[in-house]
Amino acid sequence: MKTHKSIEIAKRQxxxxxxxxxxxxxxxxxxxxxxxxxxxxxxxVVGEWAVDARGRVQ
Structure with a gap:
């Protein structure tokens, strides 16, 4: 698996x-x-946007 991004977590629990x-x-x-x-x-939260491409993978 290829990693695209890594993050560092703050030292606090x-x-x-x-x-x-x-x-x-x-x-x-x-x-x-x-x-x-x-x-x-x-x-x-200031809004919601519909995703017109929902389910359109070919």
């Missing part, structure tokens, strides 16, 4: 169910696997 924000550097290969994208700004 994380609790089970802690929130982790992941910002992908690209998402084109997985967007069609989801029906919607949740849009957030400043830690608040």
């Amino acid at each position: 994380m609790d089970l169910l802690s929130r982790v924000r992941i910002i992908p550097n690209y998402a084109c290969t997985v967007m069609n696997l989801f029906s919607k994208v949740v849009v957030a700004q400043g830690g608040e």
